[in-house]
Amino acid sequence: MPIRHITRRALCVAGLLLAASHALAMDVETYAGKVEIDTPPKKVAVFDIAALDTLLAIGVTPAGVPKTLYLPELAGVAEKAEIVGDIFEPDLEALSALSPDLIIVGGRSSGKEKQTSRIAPSLDMTMDGVDVIDQARRRAITYGELFGRQDAARQAVERFDSSLDRARKSVQGKGRGLIVMTNGPKVSAYGSESRFGWVHKALGLPPAVEQMQAATHGEPVSFEFIRKADPDWLLVLDRAAAIGASDQNARATLDNALVAETKAWKSGRVIYLPAADFYIAAGGLQATQRVLSAIESAFSAHP
Protein backbone atom coordinates (compact mmCIF):
# COMPACT_ATOMS: atom_id res chain seq x y z
CA MET A 1 0.00 0.00 0.00
CA PRO A 2 2.73 2.54 -0.67
CA ILE A 3 0.45 4.80 -2.65
CA ARG A 4 -1.95 5.28 0.20
CA HIS A 5 1.01 6.08 2.42
CA ILE A 6 2.20 8.74 0.10
CA THR A 7 -1.21 10.38 -0.18
CA ARG A 8 -1.57 10.41 3.56
CA ARG A 9 1.83 11.99 3.94
CA ALA A 10 1.07 14.54 1.28
CA LEU A 11 -2.16 15.42 2.96
CA CYS A 12 -0.29 15.83 6.20
CA VAL A 13 2.24 18.16 4.67
CA ALA A 14 -0.48 20.15 2.97
CA GLY A 15 -2.35 20.43 6.23
CA LEU A 16 0.75 21.62 8.01
CA LEU A 17 1.43 24.22 5.36
CA LEU A 18 -2.14 25.40 5.59
CA ALA A 19 -1.87 25.70 9.35
CA ALA A 20 1.49 27.46 9.12
CA SER A 21 0.09 30.16 6.88
CA HIS A 22 -1.70 31.78 9.80
CA ALA A 23 0.18 30.08 12.60
CA LEU A 24 3.07 31.21 14.64
CA ALA A 25 4.61 27.97 15.90
CA MET A 26 7.07 29.55 18.26
CA ASP A 27 9.06 28.01 21.03
CA VAL A 28 8.38 29.97 24.18
CA GLU A 29 11.12 29.91 26.74
CA THR A 30 9.45 29.30 30.11
CA TYR A 31 10.55 28.56 33.65
CA ALA A 32 9.71 24.88 33.06
CA GLY A 33 11.53 24.62 29.72
CA LYS A 34 10.57 25.31 26.13
CA VAL A 35 6.89 25.16 25.21
CA GLU A 36 5.64 25.28 21.64
CA ILE A 37 2.70 27.56 20.97
CA ASP A 38 1.32 27.31 17.44
CA THR A 39 -1.58 29.75 17.24
CA PRO A 40 -1.41 33.37 18.32
CA PRO A 41 -3.47 33.58 21.51
CA LYS A 42 -6.40 35.96 21.67
CA LYS A 43 -8.06 35.06 24.94
CA VAL A 44 -5.50 34.77 27.74
CA ALA A 45 -5.88 33.99 31.43
CA VAL A 46 -3.04 35.27 33.62
CA PHE A 47 -2.26 34.26 37.21
CA ASP A 48 1.11 35.89 37.75
CA ILE A 49 0.88 39.56 38.71
CA ALA A 50 4.28 40.36 37.17
CA ALA A 51 3.20 38.80 33.87
CA LEU A 52 -0.11 40.68 34.03
CA ASP A 53 1.74 43.93 34.63
CA THR A 54 4.07 43.37 31.66
CA LEU A 55 1.24 42.29 29.35
CA LEU A 56 -0.63 45.49 30.14
CA ALA A 57 2.54 47.46 29.43
CA ILE A 58 2.54 46.13 25.86
CA GLY A 59 -1.19 46.55 25.39
CA VAL A 60 -2.51 43.02 25.89
CA THR A 61 -5.81 42.83 27.76
CA PRO A 62 -6.31 39.62 29.74
CA ALA A 63 -9.64 37.78 29.71
CA GLY A 64 -9.12 35.99 33.02
CA VAL A 65 -7.33 37.24 36.16
CA PRO A 66 -6.93 36.18 39.82
CA LYS A 67 -9.31 37.40 42.51
CA THR A 68 -6.93 39.82 44.20
CA LEU A 69 -4.53 41.86 42.08
CA TYR A 70 -2.79 43.72 44.95
CA LEU A 71 -1.61 46.65 42.82
CA PRO A 72 -3.96 49.64 42.79
CA GLU A 73 -2.82 50.27 39.20
CA LEU A 74 -4.49 47.02 38.16
CA ALA A 75 -7.90 47.81 39.63
CA GLY A 76 -9.39 48.61 36.21
CA VAL A 77 -8.26 45.28 34.77
CA ALA A 78 -10.33 43.17 37.12
CA GLU A 79 -13.54 44.92 36.10
CA LYS A 80 -13.18 43.87 32.49
CA ALA A 81 -11.94 40.31 33.07
CA GLU A 82 -13.34 37.11 34.54
CA ILE A 83 -12.10 35.92 37.96
CA VAL A 84 -10.47 32.54 37.49
CA GLY A 85 -8.87 31.76 40.88
CA ASP A 86 -6.27 33.51 43.01
CA ILE A 87 -2.55 34.07 42.59
CA PHE A 88 -1.78 30.75 44.29
CA GLU A 89 -4.43 28.49 42.84
CA PRO A 90 -6.22 28.50 39.48
CA ASP A 91 -9.94 27.79 39.71
CA LEU A 92 -10.14 25.08 37.06
CA GLU A 93 -13.89 25.26 36.67
CA ALA A 94 -13.95 28.99 36.16
CA LEU A 95 -11.04 28.59 33.76
CA SER A 96 -12.75 26.00 31.67
CA ALA A 97 -15.91 28.11 31.57
CA LEU A 98 -13.82 30.98 30.23
CA SER A 99 -12.03 28.60 27.79
CA PRO A 100 -9.01 30.78 27.10
CA ASP A 101 -6.55 29.84 24.39
CA LEU A 102 -3.52 30.52 26.56
CA ILE A 103 -2.92 30.37 30.31
CA ILE A 104 0.03 32.05 31.98
CA VAL A 105 1.00 31.01 35.51
CA GLY A 106 4.09 31.93 37.46
CA GLY A 107 5.55 33.01 40.77
CA ARG A 108 3.12 31.91 43.45
CA SER A 109 1.22 29.72 40.97
CA SER A 110 4.42 28.19 39.60
CA GLY A 111 4.00 24.54 38.65
CA LYS A 112 0.23 24.83 38.23
CA GLU A 113 0.65 24.74 34.42
CA LYS A 114 0.47 20.96 34.70
CA GLN A 115 -3.17 21.25 35.78
CA THR A 116 -4.18 24.15 33.61
CA SER A 117 -2.71 22.67 30.42
CA ARG A 118 -5.66 20.29 30.34
CA ILE A 119 -7.78 23.33 29.59
CA ALA A 120 -5.48 25.33 27.33
CA PRO A 121 -1.79 25.59 26.41
CA SER A 122 -0.07 26.89 29.54
CA LEU A 123 3.15 28.68 30.27
CA ASP A 124 4.97 28.93 33.61
CA MET A 125 6.58 32.35 33.40
CA THR A 126 8.13 32.37 36.89
CA MET A 127 11.27 34.44 37.24
CA ASP A 128 13.82 32.70 39.38
CA GLY A 129 15.12 35.79 41.10
CA VAL A 130 18.76 35.43 40.07
CA ASP A 131 18.57 38.25 37.58
CA VAL A 132 15.11 39.74 37.74
CA ILE A 133 16.02 42.70 35.53
CA ASP A 134 17.24 40.62 32.61
CA GLN A 135 14.33 38.21 32.91
CA ALA A 136 11.84 41.09 33.02
CA ARG A 137 13.22 42.28 29.66
CA ARG A 138 13.23 38.80 28.13
CA ARG A 139 9.68 38.08 29.25
CA ALA A 140 8.47 41.34 27.74
CA ILE A 141 10.10 40.52 24.38
CA THR A 142 8.62 37.00 24.50
CA TYR A 143 5.12 38.33 25.16
CA GLY A 144 5.62 40.79 22.31
CA GLU A 145 6.34 37.98 19.87
CA LEU A 146 3.60 35.77 21.26
CA PHE A 147 0.87 38.38 20.96
CA GLY A 148 2.20 40.08 17.85
CA ARG A 149 3.10 43.27 19.67
CA GLN A 150 6.84 43.32 19.10
CA ASP A 151 7.04 47.09 18.68
CA ALA A 152 5.15 47.86 21.86
CA ALA A 153 7.35 45.40 23.72
CA ARG A 154 10.51 46.97 22.38
CA GLN A 155 9.36 50.43 23.40
CA ALA A 156 8.34 49.25 26.86
CA VAL A 157 11.75 47.68 27.37
CA GLU A 158 13.43 50.89 26.25
CA ARG A 159 11.45 52.89 28.80
CA PHE A 160 12.35 50.29 31.41
CA ASP A 161 16.04 50.48 30.55
CA SER A 162 16.15 54.23 30.74
CA SER A 163 14.60 54.27 34.21
CA LEU A 164 17.05 51.56 35.23
CA ASP A 165 19.84 53.81 33.97
CA ARG A 166 18.60 56.82 35.89
CA ALA A 167 18.25 54.78 39.07
CA ARG A 168 21.73 53.34 38.65
CA LYS A 169 23.26 56.79 38.23
CA SER A 170 21.48 58.14 41.30
CA VAL A 171 22.82 55.32 43.47
CA GLN A 172 26.50 55.65 42.56
CA GLY A 173 28.92 56.59 45.32
CA LYS A 174 26.34 57.14 48.03
CA GLY A 175 27.26 54.33 50.35
CA ARG A 176 26.10 50.85 51.27
CA GLY A 177 22.53 49.63 51.50
CA LEU A 178 20.67 46.98 53.47
CA ILE A 179 17.35 45.54 52.30
CA VAL A 180 15.04 44.49 55.10
CA MET A 181 11.50 43.20 55.15
CA THR A 182 9.30 43.84 58.15
CA ASN A 183 6.58 41.37 58.93
CA GLY A 184 4.58 42.66 61.84
CA PRO A 185 7.05 43.15 64.69
CA LYS A 186 9.82 41.11 63.08
CA VAL A 187 12.52 41.78 60.53
CA SER A 188 14.37 39.75 57.90
CA ALA A 189 17.43 40.90 55.99
CA TYR A 190 18.09 40.17 52.33
CA GLY A 191 21.54 39.85 50.77
CA SER A 192 22.73 40.28 47.21
CA GLU A 193 21.96 36.65 46.36
CA SER A 194 18.38 36.79 47.61
CA ARG A 195 15.17 37.40 45.67
CA PHE A 196 15.70 41.13 46.16
CA GLY A 197 19.41 40.93 45.38
CA TRP A 198 18.87 42.47 41.96
CA VAL A 199 18.71 45.86 43.64
CA HIS A 200 22.35 45.48 44.65
CA LYS A 201 23.48 43.94 41.37
CA ALA A 202 21.55 45.90 38.78
CA LEU A 203 21.99 49.26 40.48
CA GLY A 204 25.51 48.77 41.77
CA LEU A 205 24.48 49.40 45.38
CA PRO A 206 27.15 47.88 47.66
CA PRO A 207 25.55 45.62 50.31
CA ALA A 208 26.06 46.65 53.93
CA VAL A 209 26.54 43.02 54.89
CA GLU A 210 28.72 40.92 52.62
CA GLN A 211 28.20 37.21 52.21
CA MET A 212 24.66 36.95 53.30
CA GLN A 213 23.47 33.56 52.23
CA ALA A 214 20.96 33.06 49.46
CA ALA A 215 17.73 32.63 51.34
CA THR A 216 14.62 33.42 49.32
CA HIS A 217 12.70 34.43 52.39
CA GLY A 218 15.56 36.37 53.88
CA GLU A 219 17.37 35.83 57.12
CA PRO A 220 15.51 36.52 60.35
CA VAL A 221 17.63 39.07 62.16
CA SER A 222 17.54 41.04 65.37
CA PHE A 223 17.62 44.81 65.61
CA GLU A 224 21.14 44.46 66.95
CA PHE A 225 22.04 43.00 63.56
CA ILE A 226 20.75 46.09 61.76
CA ARG A 227 22.63 48.39 64.08
CA LYS A 228 25.84 46.42 63.67
CA ALA A 229 25.47 46.42 59.87
CA ASP A 230 25.03 50.19 60.12
CA PRO A 231 23.95 50.76 56.50
CA ASP A 232 24.03 54.19 54.86
CA TRP A 233 20.71 53.31 53.25
CA LEU A 234 17.94 51.18 54.61
CA LEU A 235 15.60 49.83 51.93
CA VAL A 236 12.44 48.67 53.63
CA LEU A 237 9.71 46.41 52.39
CA ASP A 238 6.62 46.26 54.54
CA ARG A 239 5.21 42.81 53.90
CA ALA A 240 1.90 43.61 55.55
CA ALA A 241 1.49 46.60 53.24
CA ALA A 242 2.34 44.43 50.23
CA ILE A 243 -0.58 42.16 50.91
CA GLY A 244 -2.93 44.94 51.92
CA ALA A 245 -2.90 44.61 55.72
CA SER A 246 -1.56 47.94 56.81
CA ASP A 247 -2.04 47.74 60.57
CA GLN A 248 1.54 47.06 61.60
CA ASN A 249 3.57 49.41 59.56
CA ALA A 250 7.24 49.10 58.95
CA ARG A 251 8.07 52.48 60.42
CA ALA A 252 6.64 51.51 63.80
CA THR A 253 8.62 48.26 63.77
CA LEU A 254 11.89 49.96 62.89
CA ASP A 255 11.42 53.00 65.08
CA ASN A 256 13.46 51.86 68.06
CA ALA A 257 16.59 52.77 69.94
CA LEU A 258 18.81 50.34 68.00
CA VAL A 259 17.79 51.18 64.45
CA ALA A 260 17.87 54.88 65.42
CA GLU A 261 21.64 54.48 65.81
CA THR A 262 22.27 53.57 62.17
CA LYS A 263 23.61 56.12 59.68
CA ALA A 264 20.60 55.51 57.50
CA TRP A 265 18.05 56.36 60.20
CA LYS A 266 20.03 59.35 61.52
CA SER A 267 20.24 60.98 58.11
CA GLY A 268 16.74 60.08 56.97
CA ARG A 269 17.98 57.66 54.34
CA VAL A 270 15.28 55.10 54.88
CA ILE A 271 13.45 54.15 51.69
CA TYR A 272 10.03 52.55 52.01
CA LEU A 273 9.74 50.69 48.72
CA PRO A 274 6.37 50.41 46.95
CA ALA A 275 5.59 47.17 48.71
CA ALA A 276 3.25 45.36 46.31
CA ASP A 277 5.30 46.39 43.25
CA PHE A 278 8.48 45.10 44.87
CA TYR A 279 7.12 41.99 46.56
CA ILE A 280 4.12 40.74 44.59
CA ALA A 281 4.88 41.97 41.07
CA ALA A 282 8.68 41.67 41.06
CA GLY A 283 9.83 41.61 37.45
CA GLY A 284 6.70 43.19 36.01
CA LEU A 285 7.89 45.99 33.72
CA GLN A 286 5.75 48.80 35.09
CA ALA A 287 5.87 47.64 38.72
CA THR A 288 9.65 47.34 38.64
CA GLN A 289 9.85 50.76 37.00
CA ARG A 290 7.90 52.20 39.92
CA VAL A 291 10.36 50.57 42.33
CA LEU A 292 13.26 52.01 40.34
CA SER A 293 11.83 55.50 40.36
CA ALA A 294 11.15 55.29 44.11
CA ILE A 295 14.81 54.38 44.61
CA GLU A 296 15.94 57.08 42.21
CA SER A 297 13.96 59.85 43.84
CA ALA A 298 15.09 58.84 47.34
CA PHE A 299 18.76 58.71 46.37
CA SER A 300 18.53 61.90 44.33
CA ALA A 301 17.11 63.75 47.32
CA HIS A 302 20.39 63.14 49.18
CA PRO A 303 23.32 64.48 47.22
Next chain:
Amino acid sequence: MMKGAGLCLALLVIASLAIGVEDLSLSGAGDRLPLLDLLSISRMPRTLAAVLTGAGLAVAGQIMQTLTRNRFVEPSTAGTAQSAALGILIVTLFLPSAGIGLKALVASGCALAGTALFLSTAHRLPPEQPHLVPLFGLVYGGVVGAAVTYVAWQNDLLQYLDIWMNGEFSGVLRGRYELLFFCVLLIAAALLAADRLTIMALGEGQATSLGIDYRRMTQIGLVLVSVMSALSVVVVGLVPFVGLVVPNLVSRIFGDNLRGTLPLVALCGAILVLSADIVGRLIRFPYEIPVGTVLGVVGPFVFLWLILQERRNA
Protein backbone atom coordinates in the same frame (compact mmCIF):
# COMPACT_ATOMS: atom_id res chain seq x y z
CA MET B 1 17.30 20.82 93.51
CA MET B 2 15.74 24.26 93.53
CA LYS B 3 19.21 25.62 94.16
CA GLY B 4 20.66 23.71 91.24
CA ALA B 5 17.94 24.90 88.89
CA GLY B 6 18.30 28.46 90.17
CA LEU B 7 22.03 28.38 89.56
CA CYS B 8 21.52 26.95 86.10
CA LEU B 9 19.05 29.70 85.23
CA ALA B 10 21.41 32.35 86.60
CA LEU B 11 24.22 31.06 84.37
CA LEU B 12 21.92 31.01 81.35
CA VAL B 13 20.80 34.57 82.09
CA ILE B 14 24.42 35.71 82.14
CA ALA B 15 25.12 33.86 78.89
CA SER B 16 22.00 35.33 77.31
CA LEU B 17 23.05 38.83 78.31
CA ALA B 18 26.47 38.25 76.77
CA ILE B 19 25.31 36.75 73.47
CA GLY B 20 24.15 38.95 70.64
CA VAL B 21 25.16 40.50 67.37
CA GLU B 22 26.45 43.74 68.84
CA ASP B 23 29.76 43.64 70.64
CA LEU B 24 29.76 44.21 74.35
CA SER B 25 31.92 47.12 75.31
CA LEU B 26 32.25 48.88 78.60
CA SER B 27 33.08 52.32 77.33
CA GLY B 28 30.97 52.57 74.22
CA ALA B 29 34.10 53.67 72.39
CA GLY B 30 33.92 54.37 68.68
CA ASP B 31 30.44 53.80 67.36
CA ARG B 32 29.67 51.12 69.89
CA LEU B 33 26.65 51.22 72.08
CA PRO B 34 27.49 51.78 75.76
CA LEU B 35 27.12 48.54 77.72
CA LEU B 36 24.26 49.75 79.87
CA ASP B 37 22.25 50.92 76.86
CA LEU B 38 22.80 47.67 75.03
CA LEU B 39 21.73 45.68 78.07
CA SER B 40 18.70 47.78 78.89
CA ILE B 41 17.44 48.20 75.31
CA SER B 42 18.08 44.78 73.89
CA ARG B 43 19.63 42.06 76.03
CA MET B 44 17.68 42.41 79.28
CA PRO B 45 14.28 42.58 77.57
CA ARG B 46 15.04 39.54 75.44
CA THR B 47 16.33 37.53 78.38
CA LEU B 48 13.43 38.50 80.62
CA ALA B 49 10.92 37.76 77.87
CA ALA B 50 12.33 34.26 77.45
CA VAL B 51 12.37 33.63 81.20
CA LEU B 52 8.81 34.89 81.70
CA THR B 53 7.43 33.06 78.69
CA GLY B 54 9.07 29.83 79.71
CA ALA B 55 7.98 30.03 83.34
CA GLY B 56 4.45 31.09 82.39
CA LEU B 57 3.94 28.37 79.81
CA ALA B 58 5.33 25.63 82.05
CA VAL B 59 3.05 26.68 84.90
CA ALA B 60 0.10 26.98 82.52
CA GLY B 61 0.84 23.47 81.28
CA GLN B 62 0.99 22.14 84.82
CA ILE B 63 -2.34 23.72 85.73
CA MET B 64 -3.95 22.43 82.57
CA GLN B 65 -2.70 18.93 83.29
CA THR B 66 -4.12 19.17 86.80
CA LEU B 67 -7.50 20.40 85.58
CA THR B 68 -7.82 17.66 82.97
CA ARG B 69 -6.15 15.08 85.23
CA ASN B 70 -4.09 14.13 82.25
CA ARG B 71 -0.36 14.34 81.70
CA PHE B 72 -0.38 14.79 77.96
CA VAL B 73 -2.18 18.07 77.59
CA GLU B 74 -0.79 21.55 77.24
CA PRO B 75 -2.08 24.92 76.02
CA SER B 76 -0.59 24.64 72.54
CA THR B 77 -1.90 21.13 71.90
CA ALA B 78 -5.39 21.63 73.28
CA GLY B 79 -6.63 24.73 71.54
CA THR B 80 -5.73 27.44 74.06
CA ALA B 81 -2.95 28.99 71.99
CA GLN B 82 -4.89 28.54 68.76
CA SER B 83 -7.89 30.28 70.30
CA ALA B 84 -5.62 33.12 71.38
CA ALA B 85 -4.34 33.42 67.81
CA LEU B 86 -7.94 33.50 66.58
CA GLY B 87 -8.53 36.39 68.97
CA ILE B 88 -5.56 38.33 67.60
CA LEU B 89 -6.74 37.65 64.07
CA ILE B 90 -10.21 38.97 64.88
CA VAL B 91 -8.76 42.17 66.35
CA THR B 92 -6.46 42.54 63.33
CA LEU B 93 -9.41 42.24 60.98
CA PHE B 94 -11.91 44.44 62.74
CA LEU B 95 -9.73 46.91 64.63
CA PRO B 96 -6.48 47.04 62.69
CA SER B 97 -5.20 50.01 64.67
CA ALA B 98 -5.72 48.37 68.06
CA GLY B 99 -2.78 48.47 70.45
CA ILE B 100 -1.07 45.45 71.92
CA GLY B 101 -3.10 45.79 75.14
CA LEU B 102 -6.43 45.34 73.40
CA LYS B 103 -5.00 42.49 71.37
CA ALA B 104 -3.93 40.77 74.57
CA LEU B 105 -7.36 41.31 76.08
CA VAL B 106 -9.27 39.84 73.16
CA ALA B 107 -6.74 37.02 72.78
CA SER B 108 -7.18 36.18 76.47
CA GLY B 109 -10.96 36.22 76.12
CA CYS B 110 -10.86 33.89 73.13
CA ALA B 111 -8.33 31.62 74.83
CA LEU B 112 -10.63 31.49 77.84
CA ALA B 113 -13.66 30.52 75.76
CA GLY B 114 -11.67 27.98 73.74
CA THR B 115 -10.13 26.37 76.81
CA ALA B 116 -13.43 26.28 78.70
CA LEU B 117 -15.01 24.42 75.82
CA PHE B 118 -12.10 21.99 75.78
CA LEU B 119 -12.28 21.39 79.52
CA SER B 120 -16.02 20.89 79.63
CA THR B 121 -15.75 18.29 76.90
CA ALA B 122 -12.62 16.66 78.29
CA HIS B 123 -14.39 16.08 81.61
CA ARG B 124 -17.00 13.97 79.85
CA LEU B 125 -14.46 11.60 78.35
CA PRO B 126 -14.17 8.22 80.13
CA PRO B 127 -11.42 8.53 82.76
CA GLU B 128 -10.33 4.93 82.27
CA GLN B 129 -8.98 5.87 78.84
CA PRO B 130 -6.34 8.46 79.65
CA HIS B 131 -5.06 8.86 76.10
CA LEU B 132 -8.44 10.02 74.88
CA VAL B 133 -8.02 13.44 76.46
CA PRO B 134 -4.78 14.41 74.68
CA LEU B 135 -6.10 12.88 71.47
CA PHE B 136 -9.25 14.92 71.77
CA GLY B 137 -7.07 17.93 72.62
CA LEU B 138 -4.98 17.49 69.48
CA VAL B 139 -8.06 17.16 67.29
CA TYR B 140 -9.71 20.12 69.01
CA GLY B 141 -6.56 22.23 68.71
CA GLY B 142 -6.36 21.19 65.08
CA VAL B 143 -9.94 22.25 64.42
CA VAL B 144 -9.45 25.64 66.06
CA GLY B 145 -6.14 25.97 64.23
CA ALA B 146 -7.87 25.16 60.95
CA ALA B 147 -10.46 27.86 61.63
CA VAL B 148 -7.64 30.31 62.26
CA THR B 149 -5.91 29.27 59.03
CA TYR B 150 -9.14 29.59 57.08
CA VAL B 151 -9.85 33.10 58.34
CA ALA B 152 -6.24 34.11 57.65
CA TRP B 153 -6.34 32.57 54.19
CA GLN B 154 -9.55 34.37 53.29
CA ASN B 155 -7.93 37.64 54.24
CA ASP B 156 -4.46 37.09 52.83
CA LEU B 157 -2.95 36.94 56.29
CA LEU B 158 -1.51 33.44 56.09
CA GLN B 159 2.14 34.31 56.27
CA TYR B 160 1.35 37.05 58.75
CA LEU B 161 -0.21 34.35 60.91
CA ASP B 162 3.06 32.44 60.83
CA ILE B 163 4.52 35.07 63.11
CA TRP B 164 2.17 34.07 65.90
CA MET B 165 2.39 30.41 65.11
CA ASN B 166 6.16 30.34 65.39
CA GLY B 167 7.35 31.99 68.55
CA GLU B 168 10.59 33.93 68.54
CA PHE B 169 12.32 36.65 70.48
CA SER B 170 14.17 38.52 67.73
CA GLY B 171 11.68 41.39 67.83
CA VAL B 172 11.83 41.81 71.60
CA LEU B 173 13.16 45.17 72.73
CA ARG B 174 12.54 47.53 75.61
CA GLY B 175 8.96 48.72 75.30
CA ARG B 176 7.80 45.66 73.35
CA TYR B 177 7.49 42.88 75.89
CA GLU B 178 6.38 44.49 79.19
CA LEU B 179 2.98 42.83 78.97
CA LEU B 180 4.74 39.62 79.97
CA PHE B 181 5.29 40.97 83.46
CA PHE B 182 1.68 40.02 84.14
CA CYS B 183 2.95 36.45 84.02
CA VAL B 184 4.76 37.13 87.31
CA LEU B 185 1.42 37.93 88.97
CA LEU B 186 -0.24 34.90 87.43
CA ILE B 187 2.58 32.58 88.47
CA ALA B 188 2.38 34.00 92.00
CA ALA B 189 -1.36 33.33 92.02
CA ALA B 190 -0.72 29.78 90.87
CA LEU B 191 1.81 29.29 93.66
CA LEU B 192 -0.76 30.49 96.20
CA ALA B 193 -3.26 28.01 94.83
CA ALA B 194 -0.72 25.18 94.63
CA ASP B 195 -2.12 23.17 97.55
CA ARG B 196 -5.64 23.35 96.26
CA LEU B 197 -4.52 22.38 92.78
CA THR B 198 -2.74 19.36 94.21
CA ILE B 199 -5.96 18.22 95.86
CA MET B 200 -7.94 18.91 92.70
CA ALA B 201 -5.75 16.41 90.90
CA LEU B 202 -7.51 13.74 92.98
CA GLY B 203 -10.73 14.39 91.11
CA GLU B 204 -13.93 16.32 91.72
CA GLY B 205 -15.47 13.98 94.33
CA GLN B 206 -12.35 13.69 96.48
CA ALA B 207 -11.52 17.38 96.22
CA THR B 208 -15.05 18.47 97.13
CA SER B 209 -15.15 16.18 100.16
CA LEU B 210 -11.84 17.70 101.24
CA GLY B 211 -13.45 21.13 101.23
CA ILE B 212 -12.36 22.50 97.86
CA ASP B 213 -14.78 24.62 95.84
CA TYR B 214 -14.06 22.58 92.76
CA ARG B 215 -15.96 24.72 90.28
CA ARG B 216 -14.46 27.97 91.52
CA MET B 217 -10.95 26.52 91.42
CA THR B 218 -11.50 25.25 87.88
CA GLN B 219 -12.53 28.74 86.82
CA ILE B 220 -9.45 30.26 88.44
CA GLY B 221 -7.21 27.69 86.81
CA LEU B 222 -8.86 28.33 83.48
CA VAL B 223 -8.21 32.06 83.71
CA LEU B 224 -4.58 31.50 84.71
CA VAL B 225 -3.93 29.11 81.82
CA SER B 226 -5.72 31.24 79.23
CA VAL B 227 -4.20 34.57 80.15
CA MET B 228 -0.66 33.20 80.42
CA SER B 229 -0.93 31.48 77.03
CA ALA B 230 -2.56 34.48 75.41
CA LEU B 231 0.11 36.84 76.72
CA SER B 232 2.91 34.73 75.33
CA VAL B 233 1.15 34.29 71.98
CA VAL B 234 0.58 38.04 71.69
CA VAL B 235 4.12 39.04 72.60
CA VAL B 236 6.33 36.27 71.19
CA GLY B 237 4.10 33.80 69.38
CA LEU B 238 3.30 30.16 69.93
CA VAL B 239 6.01 28.30 71.82
CA PRO B 240 5.25 24.58 71.76
CA PHE B 241 6.05 21.71 74.12
CA VAL B 242 7.22 23.72 77.15
CA GLY B 243 3.94 23.24 78.97
CA LEU B 244 3.98 19.56 78.14
CA VAL B 245 7.54 18.48 78.72
CA VAL B 246 8.50 20.48 81.79
CA PRO B 247 5.64 19.48 84.16
CA ASN B 248 6.07 15.85 83.13
CA LEU B 249 9.78 15.76 83.79
CA VAL B 250 9.44 17.55 87.11
CA SER B 251 6.63 15.34 88.38
CA ARG B 252 8.46 12.21 87.26
CA ILE B 253 11.39 13.12 89.50
CA PHE B 254 9.76 15.05 92.33
CA GLY B 255 6.18 13.86 92.48
CA ASP B 256 2.96 15.77 92.37
CA ASN B 257 2.93 17.96 95.44
CA LEU B 258 2.59 21.23 93.59
CA ARG B 259 3.50 23.36 96.57
CA GLY B 260 6.99 21.96 96.31
CA THR B 261 7.20 21.40 92.57
CA LEU B 262 5.42 24.37 91.01
CA PRO B 263 8.35 26.78 91.58
CA LEU B 264 10.60 24.16 90.04
CA VAL B 265 8.24 23.82 87.08
CA ALA B 266 8.45 27.59 86.57
CA LEU B 267 12.26 27.56 86.85
CA CYS B 268 12.68 24.65 84.47
CA GLY B 269 10.31 26.25 81.95
CA ALA B 270 12.42 29.38 82.04
CA ILE B 271 15.59 27.31 81.64
CA LEU B 272 14.18 25.41 78.66
CA VAL B 273 12.98 28.44 76.72
CA LEU B 274 16.01 30.57 77.50
CA SER B 275 18.41 27.85 76.41
CA ALA B 276 16.38 27.22 73.25
CA ASP B 277 16.60 30.93 72.47
CA ILE B 278 20.34 30.97 73.09
CA VAL B 279 20.76 27.95 70.80
CA GLY B 280 18.62 29.67 68.16
CA ARG B 281 20.81 32.75 68.37
CA LEU B 282 24.04 30.76 68.07
CA ILE B 283 23.42 28.09 65.40
CA ARG B 284 23.43 30.50 62.48
CA PHE B 285 24.99 33.53 64.07
CA PRO B 286 24.42 36.41 63.30
CA TYR B 287 21.06 35.24 61.95
CA GLU B 288 18.32 33.77 64.07
CA ILE B 289 16.40 30.55 64.35
CA PRO B 290 13.02 31.00 66.03
CA VAL B 291 12.70 29.47 69.47
CA GLY B 292 9.51 27.76 68.29
CA THR B 293 11.53 25.94 65.63
CA VAL B 294 14.22 24.85 68.07
CA LEU B 295 11.62 23.49 70.49
CA GLY B 296 9.60 22.02 67.65
CA VAL B 297 12.62 19.93 66.71
CA VAL B 298 13.54 18.86 70.25
CA GLY B 299 10.05 18.63 71.74
CA PRO B 300 8.60 15.68 69.80
CA PHE B 301 11.50 13.43 70.78
CA VAL B 302 11.04 14.19 74.45
CA PHE B 303 7.28 13.73 74.05
CA LEU B 304 7.76 10.34 72.42
CA TRP B 305 10.20 9.33 75.10
CA LEU B 306 7.67 10.30 77.77
CA ILE B 307 4.93 8.24 76.15
CA LEU B 308 7.19 5.21 75.78
CA GLN B 309 8.32 5.53 79.40
CA GLU B 310 4.70 5.70 80.47
CA ARG B 311 4.07 2.40 78.76
CA ARG B 312 7.03 0.78 80.41
CA ASN B 313 5.88 1.90 83.84
CA ALA B 314 2.33 0.77 83.27
